Amino acid sequence: MEIGSFDFLKQQDLPAGALYMVATPIGNLGDITLRALHVLNAVDGIACEDTRHSAALLQQFGIHKKCLALHEHNEVGGAQTVIQSLNKGQRWAYISDAGTPGVSDPGARLVHEVQKAGFRVIPVPGASAVSCAISASGSVMLNSEGRFQFLGFWPNKTKERDAWLQDISTSKKTSIFFESPHHIRETLLILANALEADRQVFICRELTKKFEQLAALQAGEIATWLENAESLKGEFVILVAARQASPDEPLEQASLMLWANALSPHLGSKEIAAVLSQVLGLSKKEAYQIALDAKEAKD
Structure with a gap:
């Protein structure tokens, strides 16, 4: 069926004088969205991280638009060119690789x-x-109750x-x-040595592509996995499970305040302190201070 x-x-609203930040597939062209195709067909121009790379994507879907190279080395200058076009009432899209x-x-x-220039x-x-x-990591996300921190690309400098x-x-x-295929072996071995042997790690290689590989491991199993890996080519996404608090580890202030609140x-206040002291093992002095803080926050 045609788009x-x-x-x-x-029926989609496509305001003029606006910049559209359009997500593109990470490997499988089938992951382009209908809305993305609609927008890319409707705009007056497309700014691209790499015009040569994006040309193949646009050609695949029969999209022929004026393209502007806009990458990390000319982003601010390229932005001014886009702004000039938006000032004329044009619609522009931006796509990364x-x-x-x-x-x-x-x-x-x-x-x-x-x-900053006042455009949408x-x-x-x-x-x-x-x-x-x-979405495919399962138990690696359980300890953090769905919370995560994205760190970007693994650094090369030792201090960082x-x-x-x-x-x-x-x-x-x-x-x-993220990690590249050139450093993935070294990075995973460093990670394995830094973590507890039972810390869960989820390794994703070539996501959405033909040779996609997902591996759920414990840190202590990483070295063996590397020895038996069929390939270390392609881009990697690594997930490391949250540290699991030990039973005797004291609760953080925020958690204590949740109890008190x-x-x-x-x-x-005295009754709250008694409960906190008895149930959570806090000293009477610490428990009473938490109770007072909670009462003051309510006032």
Whole structure:
């Protein structure tokens, strides 16, 4: 069925003088959205991270538009060219090489400049390696109750890498990062040595592509997995499960306040302190201070 036969697309509002941030496939052309095709066909021009790369995508879908190269090295200058076009009432789109613009790709500076100039920016959602990996990760996300931190691309500098490892190993959120095939072996071995042997790790290779591979491991199994891996080619997305708190680890202040706030409407400060002390093992002095803080916050 041709795109033009979807009448609901014709009802989409496409304001003039606006920039459309359009997500494109991360590997499988079938993941382009109907709305993305509709917008790319409707705009006056398309700014691309790499015009040569995007040309193949646009040609595949018969889209012939004026294209402008806009990448990390000319993003601010390129943004001014786009703004001039928006000032004439034109519609422009921006696409990165793959996925959602601005997610470890250029786009943030462009959006900032366009918004600063007073023009509207409209997101057109679609493929994202981060959300794609999360959706298939299962238990790696359980300890953090769905919360995660996206770190971008694994750093090459030792000092920054050490800071990352500290962050990942202690975080109570699932950590997600990208890595290239050139460094993936070294990176995974470093990760394995830095984590507890039973920490869960989810390795995604070539997401959405023909040779897609997903592997759920414990950190202690990484070395063996690398020895037996059929291929380490392609782009990688790595998820590391949140650190699981030990039973005797003290609760954070925010968690204690949740307890106190829940009890506050029903009990006085002394009674709240008694409950916190008995149930959570806090000292009477600490428990009473938490109870007072909760009462003051209510007032």
